[in-house]
Each structure stands twice: as C-alpha cells, then as structure tokens.
Amino acid sequence: MTRIIIHGCSGAMGKVVAEMASQDGEIEVVAGVDRFNDGKCDFPVYASVGECDREADVVVDFSNAGAVDGLLADCVDKKLPLILCTTGLSEEQLEKVGAASETIPILRSGNMSLGINLLLKLVEEAAKVLLSADFDPEIVEMHHRRKVDAPSGTALMLAEAVQKGGGQDYEICLDRHERRQSRPSKEIGVQSVRGGTIVGEHDVIFAGPDEVIEIRHTAYSRRIFANGALQAAKVLPGRKPGIYDMSSVV
Numbered sequence: 001m002t003r004i005i006i007h008g009c010s011g012a013m014g015k016v017v018a019e020m021a022s023q024d025g026e027i028e029v030v031a032g033v034d035r036f037n038d039g040k041c042d043f044p045v046y047a048s049v050g051e052c053d054r055e056a057d058v059v060v061d062f063s064n065a066g067a068v069d070g071l072l073a074d075c076v077d078k079k080l081p082l083i084l085c086t087t088g089l090s091e092e093q094l095e096k097v098g099a100a101s102e103t104i105p106i107l108r109s110g111n112m113s114l115g116i117n118l119l120l121k122l123v124e125e126a127a128k129v130l131l132s133a134d135f136d137p138e139i140v141e142m143h144h145r146r147k148v149d150a151p152s153g154t155a156l157m158l159a160e161a162v163q164k165g166g167g168q169d170y171e172i173c174l175d176r177h178e179r180r181q182s183r184p185s186k187e188i189g190v191q192s193v194r195g196g197t198i199v200g201e202h203d204v205i206f207a208g209p210d211e212v213i214e215i216r217h218t219a220y221s222r223r224i225f226a227n228g229a230l231q232a233a234k235v236l237p238g239r240k241p242g243i244y245d246m247s248s249v250v
Contacts, residue, residue, distance in 0.1 A: 002234050003030045005049060005056045005080075007071055008063030009041055010034040013085070016226040017060055018042070027230055030054040035067075049074035057237040058083060060229050064148075065089050072100045081236045083229050084108040088149030098243065105239040109246045110153025112228030116202070117246040119217050120161045123204050126215065127165025135208035136183065137162045137170070142193040142201040150192040158204055159188045 004021065008014040009032025018041065021027040031054040032045040046052040048070060049059060058081045061071060065088045075082045084097065087110050097106060111117070127137065139162075141155040151174060159172045172188050183189075200219035205212065219225075228246065235248060 001028050002026060002058065002237065003028050003054075003056045004230075004233050005029075005031045005033060005052060005054070005059045007033045007049065007059050007061040008067070008086075009043075009045060010036050010038045011062060013062035013222055013225060015040075016222045017062060017229060020223060020226045021230060024230060026234060030056050033059075034063075049080065050077065056080060058233045060233050061085055062225075062229070065093065068093055069096060072096050076100050076103045079104060081105045081239065082107070083112075083232050083236060085112055085225070085229055087153030101241055101243045103241055105236055105241055105244060107232050107236050107244040107246070107248065109228075109232075110157045111200075112225045112232065112246065113217070113219060114228050114231070114246070115224065116154055116157075116217055117228070119202075119204075119215065120157060123158055123161040123215060124165040126204075126206060126213065127162045130206045130208065130213065131162075131166030131170070133208060134185075135206040135213070136185070136187075137166070138189040138191070138205040138207065140191045140193065140203045140205070142195075142198050144197050144199065145195050147194060150194065151190045152192070152200070152202075154200070154202055155190050155192070158202060159190055162188050162204070 006014050006017050018029055021029045029043050031043055031052050032041050033049055034045055037045040059075055060083045062085045068086055081104055084106055139155050139158050141152045163170050170186050170188050174190050202217050204215045
C-alpha cells in the first residue's frame with residue numbers, strides 16, 4: 001500500500017486525484033495540503049506539508065507555482081519523495097528543484113498522461129526522419145480559459161522532443177508577431193490557444209514539401225493526468241535521490 005499526501009487537494013486536479021485514489025486498492029490518501037480547505041475531503045487537510053503529522057510514502061502535487069518553493073523545502077526536510085506536476089515554474093524554481101533532488105527523488109513532468117509520454121517518444125522518432133527531409137515542425141496547444149501559463153509545459157516537452165530527434169540547433173519560437181521575414185529553417189514554432197473548457201489538446205505538425213504529417217493527443221478528462229500521477233506514486237518511493245520523468249512509468 002502506497003500512502004500519499006495530495007498537495008493542492010482542494011483544487012480541481014487534487015479532487016480528481018483523491019477520487020481516483022479512493023478507487024485504487026494500492027493507494028491510501030493519508031492527508032491533503034491546501035491553503036483553501038473547502039471541508040469536502042475525506043482525509044485531514046493541513047496548510048503545508050511541514051505541518052502535516054501523518055506518515056506518508058510520497059507527495060503528489062497539483063498546485064500552483066507560488067506554492068512550490070515551500071513544498072520543496074518541506075519535502076526535503078521530511079525526506080519525502082515528490083511527484084511534481086505543477087507547471088509554469090521559473091528558472092529560479094527549476095534550480096531549486098535540482099537542488100532538492102540531491103536529497104530526495106523527484107518525478108517531474110509537464111504532463112502526467114501516459115499517452116502524452118508515449119507521444120513524446122513518437123515525436124522524437126518522427127523528427128529524426130522528417131527534419132532531415134526538409135520538414136518544418138510546428139506545435140499548437142489548446143487549453144481552457146483558466147490555464148495561467150502559456151505555452152503549456154506539455155508543448156515545451158514536445159518541442160524538446162523535436163530538438164532531441166532533429167538536433168539541438170533547432171530553436172523554439174514562442175512569438176512571431178513583430179517579425180517580418182520568412183520562416184527560418186531551424187525553428188520550432190509553438191502557438192497557444194485558450195478558451196472554454198478545453199481539457200487539453202496538442203498537435204505536432206511536420207509540414208514538408210507537398211505533404212503534412214500531424215501527430216495529435218486530445219485529453220477528454222483530467223482523469224488521465226491523475227492516473228499517471230498515481231502510477232508514478234507507486235514507483236517513486238524507494239528510488240535514489242535525483243530527478244525522474246514519466247519514462248520511469250511508461
């Protein structure tokens with residue numbers, strides 16, 4: 001039995017994680033952490049991991065970037081492995097993640113979906129073949145109107161997969177509106193769409209001479225992210241300190 005603490009338990013994703021964990025015979029939610037306790041959780045809720053007095057094997061985080069610094073400090077202090085699912089972290093915060101990983105194992109991913117993490121491998125393999133054949137890579141991502149970071153962490157992961165497959169000399173371009181020139185050949189364009197209740201859609205487009213190849217992933221429910229996080233929670237405890245990704249699970 002894997003005992004977990006849900007960090008951000010009162011948020012939309014935290015509630016989905018709690019619901020799915022209750023249906024998993026190998027997971028026990030021993031506590032939640034959230035500054036805004038809505039009183040609807042079936043487990044004790046604390047203001048921080050540091051204040052939590054329940055024994056746990058791992059922390060599963062779906063919160064916001066502003067809460068990550070304190071989370072990292074508390075997990076290091078308590079030697080708790082961490083599934084870090086919050087996106088939009090600053091460079092300074094990423095450095096703190098690296099420092100914390102010298103003490104505890106941290107599994108960090110911009111997208112916990114098992115499908116997306118398989119897609120990353122497919123995109124890398126496609127880039128190896130297509131970029132050398134003069135195909136141009138573009139990425140379009142769509143999310144609900146409340147998502148605060150753009151581009152999505154997943155879009156950046158996909159762009160990095162293109163770089164791995166096609167060469168690090170490809171540059172990621174997030175904004176073209178002030179540029180008046182044709183598309184450079186060594187560029188990966190990333191565009192963001194925000195609106196409605198779109199859970200998540202990512203298109204990787206390889207546009208070549210007289211043909212176009214598209215690789216798409218569509219999320220219809222937040223449950224896919226919760227499922228990936230729970231599967232990760234089962235494998236991370238017991239690992240050596242370091243930074244892991246979903247390739248440890250897929």
